[in-house]
Amino acid sequence: MINFNSLQLVVNNKYSFVGIDKQEQNLRLCLPKGFNESKSTLDNFDSKRDLFFLFYKILTTFRSICVEKGYLDDNNQLTNDRDGFLKTKIGSSIKSYQEDNENIFYYKIDILGKLLDAYNEPKILSLASRLGKQDKFDLSKIHKYLHQGIYLSNDAVYIDQMNFPRKVVQFQSNDIVTMYCYLFFEVKQQLKETTNPNIISLAEDFRERYLNSPDSLFDENSYESVLNVLKDALETINNYTVLKDADYWEYYDAIELFLYGDLSQGEEGEIWGINNFYTVWESMCLTYLTENNDLSCLLHCDTRYLSSKTLDKLQASEKVIDINNVFKINGVSLNPDAVLFSSKNSDFIQQTTYEIFITDWDNHGYKTQFRYDNGFNIYKENESIFINTGYLNQKKEVYTAKILERIYSRKDNQYLIINSSLPRAFYSFWDIPKIINNEHLNLMSYLNHFFYLALESKVFTWNTFCERILKPLNVDINSNGDFDEYNVFTRSLFRDRSAQSIQNEFEKFITQILNNQKPLIKIIDVKYCDSKYFSDPNNKKENKEKNVRKQFIYEYSLQKKLNKLFSTDSKPEIQSSFWIPDYCPDDPNLFRRNYDFLDGYIELNKVNFLLLAENYIAN
Known part of the structure; x- marks a missing residue:
């Protein structure tokens, strides 16, 4: 078990090792480059604990990529001596494209890995089951329970329960399993990962019977006391468990290594981590x-x-x-x-205010249209833009203006004053002009025009636009190339336009952006x-x-x-x-x-x- 208080924090600017090493009998947590300025603020139990688990998750992710791609050469040396507790591994090397850039994973004492690898949910729940009493009856077997019955004055016999096999979580025996569940749940909490409720129940039962406190193995104030209790509990369980099968020893070994594995017993040098973190940084x-x-x-x-x-x-x-x-x-x-x-495109966005006219047009219940009258130089004089709007979970007959006026003020009871971008639940669409200038892009950004969302997300192809912009908003295109006619949100924005016409508009828009906006x-x-x-x-x-x-x-x-x-x-x-x-x-x-x-x-x-x-x- 790692005592995080004992770890010294270092940032080595000459080498790329990240992990735990041992130098001059001192255990050191080697941080990545870029951590220098914050090293003093991290020199405490909680921060070193959190950093260790963060690096563990990062290296586990990176290692899984290397295994998946066939880069990993295992050079493991595993000592499994039940008279001792030290299980040593040298590590694994990553095949490198350059001979002078060898990458090696070090896990001479793989404390967490062995504990997590032992997790087998069906096996755990099976080992934690027993014969239980049930309220159902089998009349063909009633003669076996006559001696347990209550005889009434009319010579009738009353039997309230029979024993049948059933799977129930039990909390009085097989404590090696519940102890494993407790440690597993503690580690999972530090990794910020979810755990099956059944496993949590077994873990909490062990806590109640052995610890009887909310103390944690990963809390600075209770670390040593909880560790001592767990070591005593493991010894007691081992002494009083009569039948020890292969399953028992699997969990016992994982728990023993986790509790007794002492990094300070290793030789000097890298103990756990990776020697060339730059490859991990590149992958990230x-x-x-x-x-x-x-x-x-x-x-x-x-x-x-x-x-x-x-x-x-x-x-x-x-x-x-x-x-x-x-x-x-x-x-x-x-x-x-x-x-x-x-x-x-972000260079063109400027703070401004738009006055959009609240129209009275009702397109069969889709009351969503506004009019922008200021016009642009690219439009003919006095020509207006008709803006279709929509919002998620939209209902017919409710004008979008009624919702937006909760956010924006009105002018003369006819205009909405749009002085900031619409909330992301609101979207708009209108036909773009043949020539787009910066002022038009600015309006598109304020009103969350669908095509502007593509620019923000760096989406420049129609298929990606459908996948990353439309699909998350449940804007579906059917086999006929049409939008769902019963989707109020879609109909509000695109009216009776086909998906093909929208695609044509999108591709013209992107072509303009690529050619004109540098x-x-x-x-x-x-x-x-x-x-x-x-x-x-x-x-x-x-x-x-x-x-x-x-x-x-x-x-x-x-x-x-x-x-x-x-x-x-x-x-x-x-x-x-x-x-x-x-x-x-x-x-x-x-x-x-x-x-x-x-x-x-x-x-x-x-x-x-x-x-x-x-x-x-x-x-």
């Missing part, structure tokens, strides 16, 4: 990119450490720009981490470095030769391709971006940009480690 960043962008816009991605499920989706996506073989120079293929196409292509390079590395003058030469020069080659190669695909006026801009780890637990934003780096020519993004980890673990 690229998994985020694939899960949070339209894959048709992810023009290129290093797929070595992406799961097979993610890789299948990535390969199936149709790219908005084909850049195959772009990074092949003199027969050598270069491999940037990622190339992402995106629109710069989109951006980012070449992303995932760096496992501390931010101080880039600001240190001593690293200037190395940074130039190792990082910056490589980005220039990427940009030059991509620029030649774009020159063939776009005119000078519509050609996308290219920007290089470095992603580095940053520990900022109170920041809700994923990125913090350092504008001082190279005068902004290369974007240096500090990526919030905790937010990225949550995304990685969830996938």
